[in-house]
Amino acid sequence: MSRIVIPAIVNATGATADVYAEVKKMAGGAVPNVFAALGHLVPDALSAVLNAEGVLANGSLSKQDLETIKLVVSEQTGCDYCVAAHVMLGKMTGLSSQVLTEIRQGASTGDDKRDALVKFVLLLQKTSGTIADADFAAIRGAGYSEVQLAEISLTIALTIFTNTFNRINDTYIDMPRVK
Template sequence: MSRIQLLDPATASPAAAEQLAITKQAFGTVPNMFATVAHSPAAHAAMNGFFAALGKGALAGKVGEQVAIAVAHINGCQYCLSAHTAIGGMHRVSEANLESARHGDSDDPMARAAMGLALEIVRTRGRVSDSALAHARLAGLDDAAIVEVVAHVALNVFTNYLNNLAQTTIDFPVIALESAA
């Protein structure tokens, strides 16, 4: 049971209702995570904007979803692990890569490099070593992609922590954290 109740659009403030409508337009539905964050229209607007902007970035789609899976796994967020596994499938990430993304691996060198950097950012709280950064660059990440990896980490840490705190009810096919470990 969720520790923060889902905000009902019928009783939402005008600002919250506006953000819920933006979410529904973008996703075709309002996932439970968005109905949870909607209690704060400011946080919801930030999250909607972050998803929209990163969706148009260099690491959008397949790579971004694999980064999200890796970060969700390391942060123990079953909601985000489940959501991004489902969304990754919609982006045609293979089943093998969806599974290996939990551990920061992929048969796509760009995805592997982005996940490796993302996991290092999470582990070191952004204090990535010169050698880890050089490794990411050698693997093909330029400065723009590196900044975008940091942005993906920031967004996913926010959503992971929110869902872990709220214990948001999972409204995607559930991926067990135990099978991800």
């Protein structure tokens, strides 16, 4: 059970009910526990997350790239809820269980562009300050555009937000757990 008690979704009213309806439309009728909690507490924050996710969905990064970034960040922050979510969503984008494990471990996936993305996201998560010119050149050399670098940044920021909230809430995992 999560630390923050959430009333039944069917009893939601006002802005919370509105944002839950938006989530249900996007998620095939379900409201994941993290979104239930955020929508109950700060519906505008959940709406902002959904809007930003929409920007990314319409952006230039592939769904596999987005799930790769989210999984790397979630693994680094130790958010078991988000690791489970992004393993499940990664599989839905066509990433194999083996590749998802390799992403989580920071190991080679056999795809040079994906490996460069994992390395870059890990660099951003494990260091501070401006990245070195060589690191910028490496991610650009792997084929990522300047627009995609901005999208990578937004993806990392959104993932850190949900990771942090889930770590505070100890959000109950409502999907298949991963080891």
